[in-house]
Amino acid sequence: MARFLFVVLPVHSHLNAPYAIAQQLEAAGHEVAWCGPRSDLRPMIGADATLYPTGKRHYRADGGTGMASVRSLWEGHVLPANRFIRDAAERAVVDYRPDVVVADQYALAGALAAHRHGLPWATFCVGMLELTPPGEEMPEFADYVRAQLTRVWAMTDLPVDGTLDLRFSPYLVIGLTTAALTGPAAMPARCVLVGPALGRRPHAPGFAWDAWDPDRRHLLVTVGTMAEHLARDFFHRTLAATAPLADRLQVVLTASPELVPDPPAHVLVAPRVPVLELMPRLDAVVSHGGLGTVTEAMAHGVPVVVAPIRHDHPAVARQVTRAGAGVEVSFHAATPAELTTAVTAVLDDPAYRAGACRVGESFAAAGGARAAAAHLAELARAHRPLSNAPGPTSLT
Numbered sequence: 001m002a003r004f005l006f007v008v009l010p011v012h013s014h015l016n017a018p019y020a021i022a023q024q025l026e027a028a029g030h031e032v033a034w035c036g037p038r039s040d041l042r043p044m045i046g047a048d049a050t051l052y053p054t055g056k057r058h059y060r061a062d063g064g065t066g067m068a069s070v071r072s073l074w075e076g077h078v079l080p081a082n083r084f085i086r087d088a089a090e091r092a093v094v095d096y097r098p099d100v101v102v103a104d105q106y107a108l109a110g111a112l113a114a115h116r117h118g119l120p121w122a123t124f125c126v127g128m129l130e131l132t133p134p135g136e137e138m139p140e141f142a143d144y145v146r147a148q149l150t151r152v153w154a155m156t157d158l159p160v161d162g163t164l165d166l167r168f169s170p171y172l173v174i175g176l177t178t179a180a181l182t183g184p185a186a187m188p189a190r191c192v193l194v195g196p197a198l199g200r201r202p203h204a205p206g207f208a209w210d211a212w213d214p215d216r217r218h219l220l221v222t223v224g225t226m227a228e229h230l231a232r233d234f235f236h237r238t239l240a241a242t243a244p245l246a247d248r249l250q251v252v253l254t255a256s257p258e259l260v261p262d263p264p265a266h267v268l269v270a271p272r273v274p275v276l277e278l279m280p281r282l283d284a285v286v287s288h289g290g291l292g293t294v295t296e297a298m299a300h301g302v303p304v305v306v307a308p309i310r311h312d313h314p315a316v317a318r319q320v321t322r323a324g325a326g327v328e329v330s331f332h333a334a335t336p337a338e339l340t341t342a343v344t345a346v347l348d349d350p351a352y353r354a355g356a357c358r359v360g361e362s363f364a365a366a367g368g369a370r371a372a373a374a375h376l377a378e379l380a381r382a383h384r385p386l387s388n389a390p391g392p393t394s395l396t
Contacts, residue, residue, distance in 0.1 A: 001029050002380035005098035007089050007110025008036035009081050010056040013225045013292060014104055014126045017176055017369075019044055020199030021102070021124070024373035030380075035085070035092040035110065043203040052092035054085040067138050069310035070129070074148045082109045083155055089113045099380040105130060108152050108166045116158060120383040122172040122376055124197075127291050128319075129312035130167050131175055132185040137314075172379050174372050177295060180362035181319045194371040195363030196295035204274040211268055213250045217347060218281060220273070222254040223288040227309050231288075232259050234307065234331055238286060239267060241339030249347070252278065284346045286339075288331065289313030289320075298325060298359040299368075303352035305342045307331035324355030 004025055006018050015036075022032045022045075033050035034041055041051055057080070064072050089109040093101060094117070101121040103110030114121035125131045134141050149167070153160045164170065165188075173191040175182075187193070212218075221238055223231045235255055242251050246266035253260060253269045263269045275293070279300040287293045289308040294316055297304050304326035306317040320326040327342045334342070346352045367374070 001031060002099040002377065002384065003031045003096065004376060005033050005035060005092055005096050005101050007101060007103045007107045008034065009104050009107050010037040010040060010054065012040050015040060015044060016201060016292065017126055017197040018102065018124060020197040020369035021372045023199045024369045025376065028373065028377065030377065033092065033096045033098065035089050050096065052088055054088040057084055065310045067140060070138070070141060070144065073311060078106050079148065079151060082152060085109050086155055093117055093119065099384055100376060102376060105167055111166045111169065112156055112158065115164065120171045120379055121169050122174060122379060123167065123169040124174040124176065126176060127312045128315050131187065132182055132315055134315065172375055174375065176291065178362040178366050180359045181298065181323055183319060183322055192375055193366060195366040195368045196299050197369035197372055198276060198296065198299060199369050201276060205272040207274050207277065208268060216248055216250040217283040218250050218252065219284050219286065219343065220252045220278060220282050221286040222293055224290040224293060227288055228255060228259065230309065231255065235260055237334065237336050238339055239264060240336035241343060242266065244340060245343070284343065286343065289316040291316055294320060295363065298356050299363050301353060301357040301360045303346040303356045305329060305346055307334065323359050324351060325359050326352055
């Protein structure tokens, strides 16, 4: 048995994958504790799980794109969030004494706490911005991020280790995708690609199944949890685009009701939906390009129309189109007619579903949450002092 401490940020969409991995670790007999926001974690992990709460802060909504969105991500979210959780992460490591710290790629305070106490730590990457960084379209990206990492080191009394990139553990990096989607992109050292980490979601919302029309095909439209404030016009254009298909298509739109106050009859609107329950029943997805939604769709062989907004969304859109698993449209400029063409293509051309299925098959082969847990168990075994033997239960 080994002890794992998961350090996560107060971003709800970043919690599903680590929780799925933690489920696999616990099923194999390991112990898991959490450091993160109580309000988000307790409904997920249950009342009896060990939790070191960080509290939760809300940050200003980001409307930028390109490098402006990267600056807003780091200066408006990553840096203040890590300053906010720094002491809680330190307390959790000292009190829980884990064998391995498992940190969200942007929960750099968790990596620093592990480094301070000489513990092995693993990074899990819930997005693609750092794992497959932008190239010529953002030539200043690498230098800018390096400067922000220096600012993170400055939050501590530790000497800067120039050989250590806090975004990527030197012990283990877990990427929640596969080469079938990323293509030939170079990966960091000690990086394993396991595909999406999917598991039981006890906190998933309900759904109005009595309104589900089994005689029509089904399309999920979502822009995730962090970009809804930008999507009012996109939602309206998408509803106009699906109106000509209403006799054969039912749309499930995840949005606050005030954004779509009077939806047409073929559209179901809900602020949140049980995504993993819906996916096997869907024929296509319209997404902003968040890695979680896209890989959940691919895992179920569902093709995607990607309308990228910012951060890693353009990279994910390129990956989807290169894999033949969907099409890309402009989030800001696609007309209803162009959106109709894109939606019709992924619904009616079997090549897109075949592409999504190929990617999904690679995910299944990579092992997902179970494979990630096995790599973590091996990391704990390899770095456990001999006096603590025997090692953890094998997951293989």
